[in-house]
Amino acid sequence: MLPHWDDLRLFLAVARAETLSTAAKTVRKDAATLGRRVARLERDLDVVLFRKSPQGYALTEAGLRLRDQAEAAEAAMRAATEGIGGAGRPEADAGLTGQVRIGAPDGCANYVLPQVCAALGRDHPGLDVQIVALPRVFNLSRREADLAIGVSAPTAGQLTVQRMTDYRLHFAASETYLEQSAPLTTLEDLQRHRVVGYIPDMIFDRELDYLADAGVARVALASNSVAVQLNLLRQGGGVGVVHDFALPFAPGLRRVLRNDLSLSRSFYLIRHQSDTRDARLNRFAELLVKAVRAEVARLEDQI
Template sequence: MDWNDLRYFLAVARTGSLSAATRELGTSQATIGRRVQALETALGAVLFERLNTGYVLTSAGREIQARAEAAEAAVLAVARGVDRELGQVQGSVRLATGEALASHLIAPRASLFRATYPALRLEFVTGFRAVSLSRHEADLALRLIRPDQGDYIRRKVGVVGFGLYASSASVDAHPALRCDPWSVDFIGWDASMRDVPMTGWIKGQALDRIVATATSMNVQLALARASLGAAILPCFVADSVPDLVRLAGPSDVGILDLWVVAHRDLSRVPRVRAVLDFVGGLCEQESARLRGV
Protein backbone atom coordinates (compact mmCIF):
# COMPACT_ATOMS: atom_id res chain seq x y z
CA MET A 1 0.00 0.00 0.00
CA ASP A 2 1.29 3.47 -0.93
CA TRP A 3 1.23 6.05 1.91
CA ASN A 4 0.41 8.74 -0.67
CA ASP A 5 -2.84 6.93 -1.44
CA LEU A 6 -3.79 7.35 2.22
CA ARG A 7 -2.90 11.03 2.04
CA TYR A 8 -5.22 11.56 -0.93
CA PHE A 9 -7.92 9.52 0.78
CA LEU A 10 -7.70 11.67 3.93
CA ALA A 11 -7.99 14.88 1.92
CA VAL A 12 -11.22 13.68 0.30
CA ALA A 13 -12.56 12.33 3.60
CA ARG A 14 -11.94 15.66 5.34
CA THR A 15 -13.22 17.96 2.60
CA GLY A 16 -16.04 15.83 1.18
CA SER A 17 -15.25 16.31 -2.50
CA LEU A 18 -12.57 15.90 -5.14
CA SER A 19 -12.64 19.61 -5.98
CA ALA A 20 -12.03 20.68 -2.39
CA ALA A 21 -9.28 18.08 -2.01
CA THR A 22 -7.70 19.46 -5.19
CA ARG A 23 -7.45 22.92 -3.61
CA GLU A 24 -5.93 21.46 -0.45
CA LEU A 25 -3.35 19.25 -2.17
CA GLY A 26 -2.62 21.34 -5.25
CA THR A 27 -3.10 18.48 -7.70
CA SER A 28 -5.74 17.44 -10.24
CA GLN A 29 -9.10 15.79 -9.55
CA ALA A 30 -8.15 12.99 -11.92
CA THR A 31 -5.02 12.20 -9.90
CA ILE A 32 -6.90 12.22 -6.59
CA GLY A 33 -9.71 10.08 -7.98
CA ARG A 34 -7.21 7.59 -9.39
CA ARG A 35 -5.30 7.33 -6.09
CA VAL A 36 -8.48 6.83 -4.07
CA GLN A 37 -9.58 4.12 -6.51
CA ALA A 38 -6.16 2.46 -6.17
CA LEU A 39 -6.53 2.41 -2.39
CA GLU A 40 -10.01 0.87 -2.64
CA THR A 41 -8.67 -1.78 -4.97
CA ALA A 42 -5.74 -2.56 -2.66
CA LEU A 43 -8.05 -2.86 0.35
CA GLY A 44 -10.85 -4.62 -1.48
CA ALA A 45 -13.42 -2.22 -0.01
CA VAL A 46 -15.55 0.71 -1.13
CA LEU A 47 -14.53 3.70 0.99
CA PHE A 48 -16.86 6.38 -0.38
CA GLU A 49 -20.38 6.73 -1.65
CA ARG A 50 -20.09 8.91 -4.79
CA LEU A 51 -23.11 11.24 -4.57
CA ASN A 52 -24.06 14.30 -6.60
CA THR A 53 -23.46 16.38 -3.48
CA GLY A 54 -20.00 14.96 -2.80
CA TYR A 55 -18.13 12.00 -1.37
CA VAL A 56 -19.53 10.38 1.80
CA LEU A 57 -17.55 7.84 3.79
CA THR A 58 -18.90 4.30 4.03
CA SER A 59 -18.57 2.35 7.28
CA ALA A 60 -15.36 0.85 5.91
CA GLY A 61 -14.18 4.33 4.96
CA ARG A 62 -14.74 5.64 8.47
CA GLU A 63 -12.69 2.80 9.91
CA ILE A 64 -9.85 3.42 7.43
CA GLN A 65 -9.96 7.17 8.18
CA ALA A 66 -9.34 6.54 11.89
CA ARG A 67 -6.39 4.24 11.11
CA ALA A 68 -4.98 6.60 8.46
CA GLU A 69 -5.12 9.58 10.81
CA ALA A 70 -3.27 7.58 13.47
CA ALA A 71 -0.59 6.73 10.88
CA GLU A 72 -0.41 10.36 9.79
CA ALA A 73 0.08 11.53 13.38
CA ALA A 74 2.88 9.01 13.85
CA VAL A 75 4.69 10.14 10.70
CA LEU A 76 4.47 13.80 11.77
CA ALA A 77 5.68 12.95 15.27
CA VAL A 78 8.78 11.28 13.80
CA ALA A 79 9.52 14.37 11.70
CA ARG A 80 9.14 16.65 14.72
CA GLY A 81 11.42 14.43 16.80
CA VAL A 82 14.16 14.51 14.16
CA ASP A 83 14.01 18.31 14.00
CA ARG A 84 14.20 18.54 17.78
CA GLU A 85 17.23 16.25 17.98
CA LEU A 86 19.12 18.11 15.28
CA GLY A 87 18.66 21.38 17.19
CA GLN A 88 19.36 23.45 14.07
CA VAL A 89 17.56 26.65 13.11
CA GLN A 90 17.25 25.89 9.43
CA GLY A 91 14.71 24.69 6.88
CA SER A 92 11.26 26.21 6.46
CA VAL A 93 8.44 27.28 8.76
CA ARG A 94 4.86 27.72 7.55
CA LEU A 95 3.07 30.56 9.33
CA ALA A 96 -0.70 30.84 8.96
CA THR A 97 -2.13 34.31 9.55
CA GLY A 98 -4.39 36.98 8.10
CA GLU A 99 -3.36 39.12 5.16
CA ALA A 100 -3.28 42.31 7.25
CA LEU A 101 -0.97 40.83 9.88
CA ALA A 102 1.28 39.28 7.24
CA SER A 103 1.50 42.41 5.06
CA HIS A 104 1.54 45.22 7.61
CA LEU A 105 3.06 43.68 10.74
CA ILE A 106 5.41 40.83 9.83
CA ALA A 107 6.60 41.60 6.30
CA PRO A 108 8.20 44.98 7.18
CA ARG A 109 10.44 43.18 9.73
CA ALA A 110 11.09 40.04 7.68
CA SER A 111 14.53 41.22 6.51
CA LEU A 112 15.69 41.56 10.14
CA PHE A 113 14.51 38.02 10.83
CA ARG A 114 16.33 36.81 7.72
CA ALA A 115 19.54 38.48 8.88
CA THR A 116 19.31 36.63 12.21
CA TYR A 117 18.36 33.25 10.71
CA PRO A 118 19.75 33.14 7.14
CA ALA A 119 19.15 29.37 6.80
CA LEU A 120 15.46 29.61 7.73
CA ARG A 121 12.74 30.23 5.15
CA LEU A 122 9.36 31.71 6.12
CA GLU A 123 6.31 30.43 4.22
CA PHE A 124 3.14 32.49 4.70
CA VAL A 125 -0.31 30.91 4.50
CA THR A 126 -2.75 33.82 4.50
CA GLY A 127 -6.52 34.20 4.51
CA PHE A 128 -9.42 33.22 6.73
CA ARG A 129 -9.61 29.54 5.71
CA ALA A 130 -9.21 27.32 8.75
CA VAL A 131 -5.70 25.83 8.67
CA SER A 132 -5.02 22.60 10.53
CA LEU A 133 -1.84 22.61 12.59
CA SER A 134 -2.35 18.97 13.58
CA ARG A 135 -2.31 17.95 9.89
CA HIS A 136 0.83 20.03 9.30
CA GLU A 137 -0.88 22.48 6.91
CA ALA A 138 1.08 25.08 8.88
CA ASP A 139 3.65 24.94 11.68
CA LEU A 140 2.19 27.79 13.70
CA ALA A 141 -0.48 30.44 13.44
CA LEU A 142 -0.98 34.07 14.42
CA ARG A 143 -4.72 34.50 14.63
CA LEU A 144 -7.56 36.49 16.16
CA ILE A 145 -9.52 33.45 17.38
CA ARG A 146 -8.29 31.27 20.23
CA PRO A 147 -8.55 27.55 19.42
CA ASP A 148 -10.27 25.61 22.18
CA GLN A 149 -9.34 22.09 21.11
CA GLY A 150 -6.12 20.30 20.30
CA ASP A 151 -2.74 19.77 21.93
CA TYR A 152 -1.52 23.31 21.28
CA ILE A 153 0.37 25.98 23.08
CA ARG A 154 -1.66 29.18 23.03
CA ARG A 155 0.00 32.47 23.86
CA LYS A 156 -1.88 35.76 23.91
CA VAL A 157 0.51 38.28 22.36
CA GLY A 158 -1.68 41.38 22.27
CA VAL A 159 -4.94 42.80 21.01
CA VAL A 160 -5.96 44.29 17.66
CA GLY A 161 -8.19 47.35 17.66
CA PHE A 162 -10.62 48.07 14.84
CA GLY A 163 -12.11 51.35 13.67
CA LEU A 164 -14.64 52.65 11.19
CA TYR A 165 -12.94 54.39 8.27
CA ALA A 166 -14.15 56.45 5.31
CA SER A 167 -12.29 58.43 2.69
CA SER A 168 -11.44 62.04 3.44
CA ALA A 169 -13.41 62.97 0.29
CA SER A 170 -16.54 61.32 1.74
CA VAL A 171 -16.14 63.14 5.04
CA ASP A 172 -15.56 66.46 3.29
CA ALA A 173 -18.74 65.91 1.27
CA HIS A 174 -20.74 64.85 4.35
CA PRO A 175 -19.36 66.66 7.43
CA ALA A 176 -22.21 65.30 9.58
CA LEU A 177 -20.47 61.91 9.51
CA ARG A 178 -18.04 63.17 12.14
CA CYS A 179 -20.97 63.57 14.57
CA ASP A 180 -22.97 60.52 13.42
CA PRO A 181 -20.48 58.07 11.88
CA TRP A 182 -22.89 55.12 11.84
CA SER A 183 -25.18 56.88 9.36
CA VAL A 184 -22.72 56.13 6.56
CA ASP A 185 -23.07 53.51 3.81
CA PHE A 186 -21.05 50.40 4.66
CA ILE A 187 -18.71 47.98 2.96
CA GLY A 188 -19.08 44.57 4.61
CA TRP A 189 -17.92 41.00 4.50
CA ASP A 190 -19.31 38.48 2.02
CA ALA A 191 -21.89 36.05 3.43
CA SER A 192 -19.39 33.20 3.04
CA MET A 193 -17.24 34.92 5.69
CA ARG A 194 -19.88 34.73 8.40
CA ASP A 195 -17.35 33.31 10.89
CA VAL A 196 -15.26 36.48 10.70
CA PRO A 197 -16.05 38.40 13.92
CA MET A 198 -16.22 41.77 12.15
CA THR A 199 -19.16 40.55 10.08
CA GLY A 200 -21.45 40.81 13.10
CA TRP A 201 -20.16 44.27 13.98
CA ILE A 202 -21.23 45.63 10.62
CA LYS A 203 -24.63 43.95 10.66
CA GLY A 204 -25.34 45.36 14.10
CA GLN A 205 -25.06 48.91 12.79
CA ALA A 206 -25.70 48.79 9.05
CA LEU A 207 -29.38 47.87 8.77
CA ASP A 208 -29.83 47.95 4.98
CA ARG A 209 -26.94 50.30 4.18
CA ILE A 210 -24.35 47.70 3.06
CA VAL A 211 -23.54 48.83 -0.48
CA ALA A 212 -20.77 46.30 -1.24
CA THR A 213 -19.18 43.18 0.24
CA ALA A 214 -15.82 41.47 -0.20
CA THR A 215 -13.93 38.45 1.06
CA SER A 216 -10.72 40.48 1.39
CA MET A 217 -9.75 43.21 3.82
CA ASN A 218 -7.53 44.79 1.15
CA VAL A 219 -10.50 45.05 -1.22
CA GLN A 220 -12.62 46.66 1.50
CA LEU A 221 -9.87 49.18 2.16
CA ALA A 222 -9.64 50.01 -1.55
CA LEU A 223 -13.42 50.48 -1.80
CA ALA A 224 -13.38 52.79 1.22
CA ARG A 225 -10.59 54.86 -0.35
CA ALA A 226 -12.69 55.07 -3.51
CA SER A 227 -15.50 56.70 -1.44
CA LEU A 228 -17.96 53.85 -1.97
CA GLY A 229 -18.67 53.62 1.75
CA ALA A 230 -17.06 53.12 5.14
CA ALA A 231 -15.33 49.92 6.26
CA ILE A 232 -14.35 48.41 9.58
CA LEU A 233 -10.59 47.96 9.36
CA PRO A 234 -7.72 47.19 11.73
CA CYS A 235 -6.40 50.48 13.04
CA PHE A 236 -2.75 49.50 12.59
CA VAL A 237 -3.43 49.26 8.85
CA ALA A 238 -5.92 52.06 8.17
CA ASP A 239 -4.28 54.71 10.36
CA SER A 240 -1.29 54.69 8.01
CA VAL A 241 -3.40 55.38 4.90
CA PRO A 242 -3.35 59.17 4.41
CA ASP A 243 -6.68 59.54 2.61
CA LEU A 244 -8.71 57.58 5.16
CA VAL A 245 -10.40 59.21 8.16
CA ARG A 246 -11.14 57.34 11.40
CA LEU A 247 -14.83 57.93 12.19
CA ALA A 248 -14.92 55.65 15.24
CA GLY A 249 -12.20 53.87 17.19
CA PRO A 250 -11.78 50.56 19.04
CA SER A 251 -13.83 51.68 22.05
CA ASP A 252 -16.86 52.10 19.76
CA VAL A 253 -16.11 49.36 17.23
CA GLY A 254 -14.26 46.52 18.90
CA ILE A 255 -11.01 44.77 19.76
CA LEU A 256 -9.92 41.15 19.32
CA ASP A 257 -7.29 39.20 21.22
CA LEU A 258 -4.26 38.17 19.19
CA TRP A 259 -2.97 34.62 19.70
CA VAL A 260 0.08 32.74 18.54
CA VAL A 261 -0.62 29.01 18.37
CA ALA A 262 1.52 25.97 17.66
CA HIS A 263 1.29 22.24 18.18
CA ARG A 264 2.89 21.46 21.54
CA ASP A 265 5.45 19.00 20.13
CA LEU A 266 6.37 21.23 17.22
CA SER A 267 6.78 24.30 19.45
CA ARG A 268 9.95 22.71 20.88
CA VAL A 269 11.59 22.44 17.45
CA PRO A 270 14.29 25.16 17.18
CA ARG A 271 13.18 26.52 13.82
CA VAL A 272 9.57 26.86 14.99
CA ARG A 273 10.63 28.27 18.37
CA ALA A 274 12.64 30.94 16.53
CA VAL A 275 9.55 32.09 14.63
CA LEU A 276 7.37 31.89 17.75
CA ASP A 277 9.76 34.17 19.62
CA PHE A 278 10.09 36.53 16.66
CA VAL A 279 6.33 36.90 16.20
CA GLY A 280 5.67 37.24 19.93
CA GLY A 281 8.37 39.87 20.33
CA LEU A 282 7.14 41.79 17.31
CA CYS A 283 3.60 41.92 18.67
CA GLU A 284 4.91 43.19 22.00
CA GLN A 285 6.97 45.91 20.32
CA GLU A 286 4.00 47.01 18.21
CA SER A 287 1.36 46.65 20.97
CA ALA A 288 0.24 50.32 20.94
CA ARG A 289 -0.10 50.40 17.15
CA LEU A 290 -1.96 47.09 17.10
CA ARG A 291 -4.37 48.31 19.79
CA GLY A 292 -5.07 51.46 17.78
CA VAL A 293 -4.30 53.97 20.51
Protein backbone atom coordinates in the same frame (compact mmCIF):
# COMPACT_ATOMS: atom_id res chain seq x y z
CA MET B 1 2.83 -6.15 10.46
CA LEU B 2 4.34 -2.75 11.22
CA PRO B 3 3.88 -0.25 8.38
CA HIS B 4 6.88 1.31 6.64
CA TRP B 5 7.33 5.07 7.08
CA ASP B 6 6.73 5.67 3.37
CA ASP B 7 3.32 3.99 3.68
CA LEU B 8 2.49 6.24 6.64
CA ARG B 9 3.64 9.28 4.69
CA LEU B 10 1.28 8.45 1.83
CA PHE B 11 -1.51 7.66 4.28
CA LEU B 12 -1.08 11.11 5.87
CA ALA B 13 -1.24 12.78 2.46
CA VAL B 14 -4.60 11.15 1.71
CA ALA B 15 -5.91 11.81 5.22
CA ARG B 16 -5.09 15.52 4.88
CA ALA B 17 -6.26 15.99 1.29
CA GLU B 18 -9.34 13.74 1.59
CA THR B 19 -9.09 12.88 -2.11
CA LEU B 20 -6.59 10.72 -4.01
CA SER B 21 -6.15 13.25 -6.81
CA THR B 22 -5.20 16.11 -4.47
CA ALA B 23 -2.95 13.90 -2.35
CA ALA B 24 -1.24 12.54 -5.47
CA LYS B 25 -0.12 16.05 -6.44
CA THR B 26 1.35 16.55 -2.97
CA VAL B 27 3.42 13.36 -2.98
CA ARG B 28 4.07 13.39 -6.75
CA LYS B 29 2.55 10.00 -7.49
CA ASP B 30 -0.36 9.13 -9.72
CA ALA B 31 -3.73 8.63 -8.02
CA ALA B 32 -4.01 4.97 -9.03
CA THR B 33 -0.67 4.11 -7.42
CA LEU B 34 -1.63 6.02 -4.31
CA GLY B 35 -4.93 4.14 -4.12
CA ARG B 36 -3.12 0.81 -4.33
CA ARG B 37 -0.69 1.83 -1.59
CA VAL B 38 -3.55 2.80 0.71
CA ALA B 39 -5.33 -0.47 0.00
CA ARG B 40 -2.12 -2.40 0.74
CA LEU B 41 -1.70 -0.58 4.04
CA GLU B 42 -5.25 -1.49 5.02
CA ARG B 43 -4.57 -5.16 4.16
CA ASP B 44 -1.29 -5.18 6.09
CA LEU B 45 -2.94 -3.69 9.17
CA ASP B 46 -6.17 -5.68 8.66
CA VAL B 47 -8.27 -2.58 9.27
CA VAL B 48 -10.37 -0.11 7.26
CA LEU B 49 -8.75 3.32 7.41
CA PHE B 50 -11.02 5.27 5.06
CA ARG B 51 -14.69 5.44 4.16
CA LYS B 52 -14.57 5.85 0.40
CA SER B 53 -17.29 7.70 -1.50
CA PRO B 54 -17.65 9.81 -4.67
CA GLN B 55 -16.95 12.83 -2.44
CA GLY B 56 -13.56 11.48 -1.32
CA TYR B 57 -11.79 9.60 1.46
CA ALA B 58 -13.02 10.15 5.05
CA LEU B 59 -11.11 8.68 7.99
CA THR B 60 -12.70 5.91 10.04
CA GLU B 61 -12.13 5.71 13.80
CA ALA B 62 -9.17 3.44 13.15
CA GLY B 63 -7.92 5.91 10.55
CA LEU B 64 -8.14 8.79 13.02
CA ARG B 65 -6.08 6.84 15.55
CA LEU B 66 -3.44 5.99 12.95
CA ARG B 67 -3.35 9.62 11.76
CA ASP B 68 -2.51 10.84 15.28
CA GLN B 69 0.22 8.22 15.65
CA ALA B 70 1.60 8.93 12.17
CA GLU B 71 1.71 12.67 12.81
CA ALA B 72 3.61 12.08 16.05
CA ALA B 73 6.08 9.92 14.12
CA GLU B 74 6.34 12.59 11.42
CA ALA B 75 7.17 15.29 13.98
CA ALA B 76 9.74 13.06 15.69
CA MET B 77 11.39 12.16 12.37
CA ARG B 78 11.51 15.81 11.30
CA ALA B 79 13.11 16.84 14.59
CA ALA B 80 15.63 13.98 14.42
CA THR B 81 16.55 14.75 10.81
CA GLU B 82 17.09 18.43 11.57
CA GLY B 83 19.23 17.52 14.56
CA ILE B 84 21.44 15.21 12.51
CA GLY B 85 21.61 17.61 9.61
CA GLY B 86 22.78 20.43 11.85
CA ALA B 87 25.40 18.43 13.74
CA GLY B 88 28.90 19.68 13.25
CA ARG B 89 27.79 22.76 11.29
CA PRO B 90 28.34 25.92 13.37
CA GLU B 91 26.23 27.96 10.97
CA ALA B 92 23.23 25.70 11.72
CA ASP B 93 23.24 26.94 15.32
CA ALA B 94 23.02 30.54 14.16
CA GLY B 95 19.38 30.38 13.18
CA LEU B 96 16.32 28.53 12.05
CA THR B 97 16.26 26.73 8.71
CA GLY B 98 13.73 25.02 6.49
CA GLN B 99 10.23 25.98 5.42
CA VAL B 100 7.41 27.25 7.62
CA ARG B 101 3.94 28.08 6.28
CA ILE B 102 1.73 30.50 8.19
CA GLY B 103 -2.01 30.80 7.53
CA ALA B 104 -3.49 34.14 8.50
CA PRO B 105 -6.52 36.38 7.93
CA ASP B 106 -5.67 38.91 5.25
CA GLY B 107 -5.61 41.92 7.58
CA CYS B 108 -2.78 40.41 9.58
CA ALA B 109 -1.20 38.92 6.45
CA ASN B 110 -1.15 42.25 4.61
CA TYR B 111 -0.25 44.75 7.30
CA VAL B 112 1.63 42.90 10.06
CA LEU B 113 3.26 39.70 8.79
CA PRO B 114 5.29 41.21 5.90
CA GLN B 115 7.40 43.30 8.29
CA VAL B 116 7.61 40.48 10.83
CA CYS B 117 8.59 37.78 8.33
CA ALA B 118 11.05 40.02 6.49
CA ALA B 119 12.85 40.61 9.79
CA LEU B 120 12.80 36.90 10.63
CA GLY B 121 14.26 36.18 7.21
CA ARG B 122 17.12 38.61 7.79
CA ASP B 123 17.87 37.07 11.18
CA HIS B 124 17.58 33.49 9.87
CA PRO B 125 18.90 33.34 6.28
CA GLY B 126 18.22 29.61 5.99
CA LEU B 127 14.53 30.02 6.81
CA ASP B 128 11.84 29.97 4.10
CA VAL B 129 8.56 31.53 5.28
CA GLN B 130 5.31 31.23 3.33
CA ILE B 131 2.32 33.43 4.17
CA VAL B 132 -1.07 32.12 3.08
CA ALA B 133 -3.60 34.95 3.29
CA LEU B 134 -7.15 33.65 3.14
CA PRO B 135 -10.39 35.00 4.64
CA ARG B 136 -11.35 31.73 6.30
CA VAL B 137 -10.40 29.29 9.04
CA PHE B 138 -7.40 27.07 8.25
CA ASN B 139 -7.51 23.30 8.60
CA LEU B 140 -4.28 22.33 10.35
CA SER B 141 -5.19 18.63 10.36
CA ARG B 142 -4.99 18.73 6.57
CA ARG B 143 -1.67 20.58 6.85
CA GLU B 144 -2.83 23.63 4.96
CA ALA B 145 -0.32 25.46 7.15
CA ASP B 146 2.22 24.69 9.89
CA LEU B 147 0.78 27.41 12.09
CA ALA B 148 -2.34 29.54 11.79
CA ILE B 149 -3.29 32.93 13.15
CA GLY B 150 -6.96 33.29 14.00
CA VAL B 151 -9.26 35.97 15.39
CA SER B 152 -10.92 33.57 17.81
CA ALA B 153 -9.74 30.61 19.84
CA PRO B 154 -11.03 27.26 18.48
CA THR B 155 -12.57 24.96 21.06
CA ALA B 156 -12.54 21.71 19.09
CA GLY B 157 -9.85 19.57 17.50
CA GLN B 158 -6.38 18.49 18.55
CA LEU B 159 -5.01 22.02 18.67
CA THR B 160 -2.99 24.24 20.95
CA VAL B 161 -3.97 27.90 21.17
CA GLN B 162 -1.92 30.85 22.37
CA ARG B 163 -3.15 34.43 22.59
CA MET B 164 -0.69 36.58 20.65
CA THR B 165 -1.88 40.17 21.08
CA ASP B 166 -4.92 42.43 21.21
CA TYR B 167 -5.60 44.99 18.50
CA ARG B 168 -8.03 47.88 18.06
CA LEU B 169 -10.46 48.88 15.31
CA HIS B 170 -12.40 52.09 14.60
CA PHE B 171 -14.58 53.58 11.90
CA ALA B 172 -12.57 55.49 9.29
CA ALA B 173 -13.13 57.35 6.06
CA SER B 174 -11.06 59.36 3.61
CA GLU B 175 -10.65 63.09 4.13
CA THR B 176 -12.12 63.69 0.66
CA TYR B 177 -15.22 61.62 1.41
CA LEU B 178 -15.81 63.39 4.73
CA GLU B 179 -15.48 66.81 3.12
CA GLN B 180 -18.07 66.00 0.45
CA SER B 181 -20.60 64.08 2.58
CA ALA B 182 -23.21 64.75 5.23
CA PRO B 183 -22.05 65.35 8.82
CA LEU B 184 -20.87 62.25 10.67
CA THR B 185 -20.88 62.83 14.42
CA THR B 186 -23.06 60.00 15.80
CA LEU B 187 -23.81 56.38 14.95
CA GLU B 188 -27.27 57.47 13.81
CA ASP B 189 -25.60 59.56 11.09
CA LEU B 190 -24.35 56.35 9.47
CA GLN B 191 -27.82 55.91 7.97
CA ARG B 192 -26.98 58.76 5.58
CA HIS B 193 -23.61 57.35 4.53
CA ARG B 194 -22.35 54.56 2.33
CA VAL B 195 -20.88 51.82 4.49
CA VAL B 196 -17.93 49.64 3.47
CA GLY B 197 -17.54 46.22 5.07
CA TYR B 198 -17.56 42.46 4.72
CA ILE B 199 -19.94 40.59 2.43
CA PRO B 200 -22.44 39.51 5.12
CA ASP B 201 -22.76 35.85 4.13
CA MET B 202 -18.96 35.48 3.78
CA ILE B 203 -18.09 36.49 7.34
CA PHE B 204 -16.28 33.36 8.54
CA ASP B 205 -15.94 34.32 12.21
CA ARG B 206 -18.37 36.11 14.52
CA GLU B 207 -15.49 38.30 15.74
CA LEU B 208 -15.41 39.92 12.28
CA ASP B 209 -19.04 41.03 12.34
CA TYR B 210 -18.07 44.54 13.38
CA LEU B 211 -21.02 46.36 11.85
CA ALA B 212 -23.54 44.40 13.87
CA ASP B 213 -22.25 46.19 16.98
CA ALA B 214 -23.04 49.51 15.30
CA GLY B 215 -26.52 48.51 14.18
CA VAL B 216 -25.64 48.80 10.48
CA ALA B 217 -28.06 46.81 8.33
CA ARG B 218 -26.86 47.69 4.80
CA VAL B 219 -23.34 47.41 3.39
CA ALA B 220 -23.20 49.42 0.18
CA LEU B 221 -19.68 48.39 -0.81
CA ALA B 222 -18.51 44.98 0.39
CA SER B 223 -15.61 42.56 0.02
CA ASN B 224 -14.39 39.46 1.81
CA SER B 225 -10.90 41.03 1.82
CA VAL B 226 -9.67 43.57 4.39
CA ALA B 227 -7.20 44.97 1.86
CA VAL B 228 -9.97 45.58 -0.68
CA GLN B 229 -12.14 47.25 1.97
CA LEU B 230 -9.25 49.55 2.89
CA ASN B 231 -8.75 50.53 -0.76
CA LEU B 232 -12.47 51.18 -1.17
CA LEU B 233 -12.25 53.60 1.74
CA ARG B 234 -9.15 55.26 0.29
CA GLN B 235 -11.05 55.82 -2.95
CA GLY B 236 -13.82 57.67 -1.07
CA GLY B 237 -16.22 54.73 -1.16
CA GLY B 238 -17.72 55.46 2.26
CA VAL B 239 -17.20 54.72 5.94
CA GLY B 240 -15.96 51.40 7.32
CA VAL B 241 -14.31 49.68 10.25
CA VAL B 242 -10.52 49.59 9.92
CA HIS B 243 -7.75 47.94 11.93
CA ASP B 244 -5.76 50.66 13.67
CA PHE B 245 -2.57 48.84 12.66
CA ALA B 246 -3.53 49.25 8.98
CA LEU B 247 -3.98 53.03 9.14
CA PRO B 248 -0.26 53.87 8.78
CA PHE B 249 -0.50 52.25 5.33
CA ALA B 250 -3.42 54.54 4.37
CA PRO B 251 -2.45 58.10 5.33
CA GLY B 252 -5.50 59.56 3.60
CA LEU B 253 -7.89 57.91 6.06
CA ARG B 254 -9.08 59.45 9.31
CA ARG B 255 -10.75 57.74 12.26
CA VAL B 256 -14.30 58.90 13.02
CA LEU B 257 -16.91 58.19 15.70
CA ARG B 258 -14.12 57.21 18.08
CA ASN B 259 -16.29 57.85 21.16
CA ASP B 260 -19.18 55.86 19.72
CA LEU B 261 -17.43 52.70 18.56
CA SER B 262 -14.04 51.39 19.64
CA LEU B 263 -13.53 47.68 19.17
CA SER B 264 -10.89 45.37 20.58
CA ARG B 265 -10.08 41.95 19.15
CA SER B 266 -7.26 39.42 19.56
CA PHE B 267 -4.98 37.34 17.37
CA TYR B 268 -4.42 33.72 18.42
CA LEU B 269 -1.63 31.41 17.33
CA ILE B 270 -3.11 27.99 16.54
CA ARG B 271 -1.01 24.86 16.11
CA HIS B 272 -1.64 21.18 15.71
CA GLN B 273 -1.06 19.42 19.02
CA SER B 274 1.45 16.97 17.59
CA ASP B 275 3.70 19.84 16.45
CA THR B 276 4.42 20.93 20.02
CA ARG B 277 7.12 18.24 20.07
CA ASP B 278 8.91 19.97 17.17
CA ALA B 279 11.69 22.11 18.65
CA ARG B 280 12.13 24.11 15.43
CA LEU B 281 8.46 25.05 15.19
CA ASN B 282 8.40 25.84 18.90
CA ARG B 283 11.25 28.29 18.44
CA PHE B 284 9.66 29.82 15.37
CA ALA B 285 6.32 30.21 17.19
CA GLU B 286 8.08 31.92 20.10
CA LEU B 287 9.76 34.42 17.79
CA LEU B 288 6.57 34.97 15.78
CA VAL B 289 4.42 35.76 18.81
CA LYS B 290 6.96 38.21 20.18
CA ALA B 291 7.40 39.95 16.82
CA VAL B 292 3.67 40.21 16.02
CA ARG B 293 2.98 41.66 19.46
CA ALA B 294 5.69 44.27 19.01
CA GLU B 295 4.69 45.16 15.44
CA VAL B 296 1.00 45.68 16.26
CA ALA B 297 2.00 47.93 19.16
CA ARG B 298 4.41 49.89 16.93
CA LEU B 299 1.84 50.47 14.20
CA GLU B 300 -0.91 51.48 16.61
CA ASP B 301 1.43 53.97 18.28
CA GLN B 302 1.88 55.75 14.95
CA ILE B 303 -1.71 57.01 14.74
